[in-house]
Amino acid sequence: MRTGAANTAGPTAPHTRETARVLHGLYEAALSGDRSGTAPRPVIDASWQRMLRIGVDPDGGTSSALLRREDLEHRRRATPLGEVLPALSEGLRSAADASRQIVVVTDAEGRVLWRDGNKAVIRRANGICLQEGAAWNEESAGTNAIGTVLAAGRPVQVHSAEHFVRTLHNWTCSAAPVHDPRDGRLLGVIDVSGPDSSFHPSLLALVDSVARLAAAELRNRHLASVDRLRSVASPILSRVGGRALAVDVYGWPAAVTGMPPVGRLPLSKSFAAGRMWLPSLGMCAVEQLPGGWLIRVDDDSAADGARAGQVVLDLSGRRRWSVTVSGPAGDWTQELTPRHAELLYVLSLHPEGRTAAELAGDLFDDPTRTVTVRAEMSRVRRRLAEVLAHRPYRFTEGVEVRVIRPEHPADLLPHSTAPAVRRQGPPTG
Numbered sequence: 001m002r003t004g005a006a007n008t009a010g011p012t013a014p015h016t017r018e019t020a021r022v023l024h025g026l027y028e029a030a031l032s033g034d035r036s037g038t039a040p041r042p043v044i045d046a047s048w049q050r051m052l053r054i055g056v057d058p059d060g061g062t063s064s065a066l067l068r069r070e071d072l073e074h075r076r077r078a079t080p081l082g083e084v085l086p087a088l089s090e091g092l093r094s095a096a097d098a099s100r101q102i103v104v105v106t107d108a109e110g111r112v113l114w115r116d117g118n119k120a121v122i123r124r125a126n127g128i129c130l131q132e133g134a135a136w137n138e139e140s141a142g143t144n145a146i147g148t149v150l151a152a153g154r155p156v157q158v159h160s161a162e163h164f165v166r167t168l169h170n171w172t173c174s175a176a177p178v179h180d181p182r183d184g185r186l187l188g189v190i191d192v193s194g195p196d197s198s199f200h201p202s203l204l205a206l207v208d209s210v211a212r213l214a215a216a217e218l219r220n221r222h223l224a225s226v227d228r229l230r231s232v233a234s235p236i237l238s239r240v241g242g243r244a245l246a247v248d249v250y251g252w253p254a255a256v257t258g259m260p261p262v263g264r265l266p267l268s269k270s271f272a273a274g275r276m277w278l279p280s281l282g283m284c285a286v287e288q289l290p291g292g293w294l295i296r297v298d299d300d301s302a303a304d305g306a307r308a309g310q311v312v313l314d315l316s317g318r319r320r321w322s323v324t325v326s327g328p329a330g331d332w333t334q335e336l337t338p339r340h341a342e343l344l345y346v347l348s349l350h351p352e353g354r355t356a357a358e359l360a361g362d363l364f365d366d367p368t369r370t371v372t373v374r375a376e377m378s379r380v381r382r383r384l385a386e387v388l389a390h391r392p393y394r395f396t397e398g399v400e401v402r403v404i405r406p407e408h409p410a411d412l413l414p415h416s417t418a419p420a421v422r423r424q425g426p427p428t429g
Helices: 005-009 019-033 040-054 069-078 080-098 121-124 145-150 202-237 299-304 338-349 355-362 371-382
Strands: 104-105 111-115 155-159 171-179 186-196 244-248 252-255 274-278 282-289 290-299 310-314 319-328 330-336 400-403
Touching: 005 274, 019 040, 040 145, 080 104, 080 111, 080 186, 080 202, 080 338, 104 121, 104 338, 111 244, 121 244, 145 155, 145 186, 145 330, 145 338, 155 202, 171 202, 186 202, 202 244, 202 252, 202 282, 202 290, 310 338, 338 355, 338 371, 338 400
Parallel strands: 310 400
Antiparallel strands: 104 111, 104 186, 155 171, 171 186, 244 252, 244 290, 274 282, 282 290, 310 319, 319 330
């Protein structure tokens, strides 16, 4: 029977020959199909099983076709991470250099955009293709901190033989995701990598702190842009009759008139000037502003209540999930955070509804965590109020709910540790 004893040999233990020996033993047992002994850490075990399913060669290399220079430069210019690169460098470069590590920043696909740090380690990294333009998702390089962060959606440390590809067994890496605070989408991954002898358990906390610092810097820049939009929109709204608001290109409100303050509006990719139906407002007239949109609510059509008729919950991806709401006036799609994907999936399994305590048990195996559940459900309902009811939490009556699942059951929300998700509920849709 498998146990969790291997955690003592994971990345919280110091790097010793005994640690390496135990990790190599777990690795060889996993490759041979022996699942009767001690298990690796859950995040590593789940990644190894994915690698076996998709056929990654443990004896293969980690080389990949590098991006062309013009493609690399295009990706660098396109990502907001470039705006906060100085903060990333200041927070990690000196520590990485002193501890014989390098700092790597990738995009949301795992392509290396920048790297810096110890010069000797950079030369060594060239031998495993850990260089600018290379792909480091799990499909390309097996279990590794960058790729496994992309799959698991949370900070990960991978040490020595926890890597799936053998050529990485003398490396250690710690990585954390960076999400855009404006819309929640994944921007990329910050990673610190080096020889396995340079491993230290505190590196993961340091990398995670720098990732959070980057997100905070982006948030501050966003708040400044909302303030600029407010200065433009406020004089216009003062002359508008009826209900109206100004939002930025991400749907965040800068100013409102004739109505209570609202949360972020989910704007579809096709959002443009003209007549537009918004789920929480009804039919609206949309005009472009510098840095955002002026939205005037058509109160006559809003009273008619263009009711949503179908919800499609797309959980087929390994790193991105979405919900699409359709009705007589059109449809719109909203990307989901990992937690919101879990909540909507659980509600799809229980059309009769779930109380906050039941959802807390479903997600955390702890019915007392109702405060967390209520806070998250409040955030979900700001965007999906027309299809989600409460007391108990459920999809509203008459709304058809369809779930698109991944081909393999184990790929359903692979980041999730929620008991209700791991039980693999009955098929829906």
